[in-house]
Amino acid sequence: MDTDALADEEKTVQFHEMGLDDRILEAIAKQGWKEPTLIQEKAIPFVLEGKDVLARAKTGSGKTGAFVIPAIHKILEGKRTAVEQSVQVLILAPSRELCKQIKEHIAKLTMWCKREVRYIDVAPIAPIEAQRPLLVDKPDIVVGTPTRVLKHITAGNLTIKDSLKMLVIDEADLMFTFEYLGDIEAVFKHLPKIYQSFVTSATMSGNVKEYKKLALTKPVVLKLEEPPMPTATQLTHYVIKHETLDKAVMLFVLFRLNLIRGKTIVFVNTVDTGYKLRMFLSQFGIKACVLNSEMPVASRCHIVEQFNGGQYDIILASDELTLDDPSTRKNQPKKGKRKKDKESGVSRGIDFQFVSNVINFDFPRNTDSYIHRAGRTARGTNLGTVLSMVAVHEMVIYAQVEEKLKTLMPEMEGSVFKDFKFDMSQLEGFKYRAKDAWNRCTSIAILETRKKELKRELLQSEKLQTFFKDHPKDLQALRHDNPKHNLTPLKHLRDVPEYIMPQKLQRFSRFYKNKKDNQGTPKDRGTKAQKKYQKRKADPLKSMEFSGFKKKKT
Missing domain, CATH: 3.40.50.300 (P-loop containing nucleotide triphosphate hydrolases)
Incomplete structure (x- = not known):
C-alpha cells in the first residue's frame, strides 16, 4: 500500500x-x-x-x-x-x-x-x-x-x-x-x-x-525543488588565473586552435569591449556577432533566432548593468551619453538554445550575474562548460562567487572551479601577432565601427521590414557577423605558422590537420617540387639562368 x-x-x-x-x-x-x-x-x-x-x-x-x-x-x-x-x-x-x-x-x-x-x-x-x-x-x-x-x-x-x-x-x-x-x-x-x-x-x-x-x-x-544551477556532472566550471594573463591572446588561441567546440557565448561587461573583441577576432578570420543594448530590438531578436538556428557559433554579449543589481550600479561612474535600451537583457530571459560553452572574458560583477550567465548553457539534459578568465583585480568577487557556488552545490568536494590546464609558455609564440592586432583596435576605430554597425542595423531593422515580410528567405540570409571597420585586413594573420603551433596541440588542431593534408605526403611534396624546379629551369626568364646563344650546327 x-x-x-x-x-x-x-x-x-x-x-x-x-x-x-x-x-x-x-x-x-x-x-x-x-x-x-x-x-x-x-x-x-x-x-x-x-x-x-x-x-x-x-x-x-x-x-x-x-x-x-x-x-x-x-x-x-x-x-x-x-x-x-x-x-x-x-x-x-x-x-x-x-x-x-x-x-x-x-x-x-x-x-x-x-x-x-x-x-x-x-x-x-x-x-x-x-x-x-x-x-x-x-x-x-x-x-x-x-x-x-x-x-x-x-x-x-x-x-x-x-x-x-x-x-x-x-x-x-x-x-x-x-x-x-x-x-x-x-x-x-x-x-x-x-x-x-x-x-x-x-x-x-x-x-x-x-x-x-x-x-x-x-x-x-x-x-520548486529545482537547483538554481545544474549539477557538477552536467555543468563544469573552469577558471584561468595567471598574474600576467593576456585575456585577448588566450581567447584568440582558444578559437584559432579549435580548443573550444560548439556554440559559445562570450560575456563582456561593456559595449566597447564587445566591439573591440569582434574587431580583434575578425583580423584572424574568426567571425562573431555582437549583442548589446544599443542595437535595435529587431536586430537583437534576429541574432538570437539565427544563433539558435545554428548560423552563428560565437556571440559576444555585453552583460551591462542595466538589469543587474541596482546597488552596484550607483557606484559606477557615468561615461558619456550613449543611448542604451533599458528594456534589453542578455544574461537573463533570452532563451539561447544548445549553447555548449560560456566564456567570461570579463568576470561578472556579482554572484547573481555569474549564475545567470552560467544558466545559458547546460539546459535540459545537455552538457555545458563555463570558462572564466580572472584577472588580479577580479579575485575578490571571484572568491565570493566560489563561496556562493559551494552552498548551491554541496555535493562538490573541494573547489568548484577546475583549473584550465594550459601551458602558458605556449602563448609566447602567439603574443606578438595578437598584440599587434589588439593595438590596432583603438578607441577611434571602435567608435567608427559602432557608428557603422548601428547605421547598418537600423537600416536592416526599420526601412527593410516590409521587404523582409515579402521576402523571408532574404531575412534568413542576412548575417550579423560581417564586421564593418576601417582596419586593413592582414591576410597573413589568418594562418598559424608551424613554428608557433604547440606540438601537443598539432594532432588536435583541425586547422593544422587540414593544412598538413593539403600539403600531401613527403614523397608527393618532393615530386611536386622537383617538377616545379625542372619547369623553372627550362624557362630562362623564371630560372634566371642564361648560358648564351647555342651555336647552329653546320
Whole structure:
C-alpha cells in the first residue's frame, strides 16, 4: 500500500489529465512536449482553479508554458458565453526580447485556435499611433514591458479596467526594482479590483516578498525543488588565473586552435569591449556577432533566432548593468551619453538554445550575474562548460562567487572551479601577432565601427521590414557577423605558422590537420617540387639562368 501510494505521488500528471482544451493538446503534441515540466505540472492545475500563483523558477524550466497554457484555456472557455471582444490577459516582462519569446510561445500554442484567441506584443519600438489600430480590435492577450503598456494605457489605446481577468508578471525580481517599479505601480492603478495573478521569479528576494501584496491575494507559493544551477556532472566550471594573463591572446588561441567546440557565448561587461573583441577576432578570420543594448530590438531578436538556428557559433554579449543589481550600479561612474535600451537583457530571459560553452572574458560583477550567465548553457539534459578568465583585480568577487557556488552545490568536494590546464609558455609564440592586432583596435576605430554597425542595423531593422515580410528567405540570409571597420585586413594573420603551433596541440588542431593534408605526403611534396624546379629551369626568364646563344650546327 505504501509503495503504491509513493509511486502515485512520483507519477507525473500528463497534459491530457489536466482537462485542457483539445486544440491546446494538439498544439502541445505538435511542439513535441512529451510531458510537462515540474513547474507546469504543479502550476497549471492551480491556475485552472482560479488561484493566484507565486512560482520560483529559473529560465529554461518551462515557466512560460506554465502560465500561457492555462491562460489560453481560460480564454477559450470564456468565448463560449462571451458577448463582446475584450482584453482578458496582460503579460508584463522586463525586456523586449523576452516579450518576443512569450509571443512566439503563444503563437505556437494557439496554432489550432488562431481565430478564437488574438494576441499582440506591444514591446517593439514603434510609434504609439502605429500600434493603435492593433489594439482597437481588443486582442485577448497583450504582452509588453511595463513602460510600453503604461504608454498605451495613458494614450487611451488600451483599456483593461473592466475586462482584465488575469495578470502575469515574469521575472518579478527584476520587475520590482527601481527601474520598473514606478511604471508597474502606475499600471496597477488601471487594473480592476478582482483579477487572477501569476508571478514568476528566479529568486525570492526581499523586493518580491515586499511587493507581491500589490498583485497577489493569498497566493499559492511554489518553491520548486529545482537547483538554481545544474549539477557538477552536467555543468563544469573552469577558471584561468595567471598574474600576467593576456585575456585577448588566450581567447584568440582558444578559437584559432579549435580548443573550444560548439556554440559559445562570450560575456563582456561593456559595449566597447564587445566591439573591440569582434574587431580583434575578425583580423584572424574568426567571425562573431555582437549583442548589446544599443542595437535595435529587431536586430537583437534576429541574432538570437539565427544563433539558435545554428548560423552563428560565437556571440559576444555585453552583460551591462542595466538589469543587474541596482546597488552596484550607483557606484559606477557615468561615461558619456550613449543611448542604451533599458528594456534589453542578455544574461537573463533570452532563451539561447544548445549553447555548449560560456566564456567570461570579463568576470561578472556579482554572484547573481555569474549564475545567470552560467544558466545559458547546460539546459535540459545537455552538457555545458563555463570558462572564466580572472584577472588580479577580479579575485575578490571571484572568491565570493566560489563561496556562493559551494552552498548551491554541496555535493562538490573541494573547489568548484577546475583549473584550465594550459601551458602558458605556449602563448609566447602567439603574443606578438595578437598584440599587434589588439593595438590596432583603438578607441577611434571602435567608435567608427559602432557608428557603422548601428547605421547598418537600423537600416536592416526599420526601412527593410516590409521587404523582409515579402521576402523571408532574404531575412534568413542576412548575417550579423560581417564586421564593418576601417582596419586593413592582414591576410597573413589568418594562418598559424608551424613554428608557433604547440606540438601537443598539432594532432588536435583541425586547422593544422587540414593544412598538413593539403600539403600531401613527403614523397608527393618532393615530386611536386622537383617538377616545379625542372619547369623553372627550362624557362630562362623564371630560372634566371642564361648560358648564351647555342651555336647552329653546320
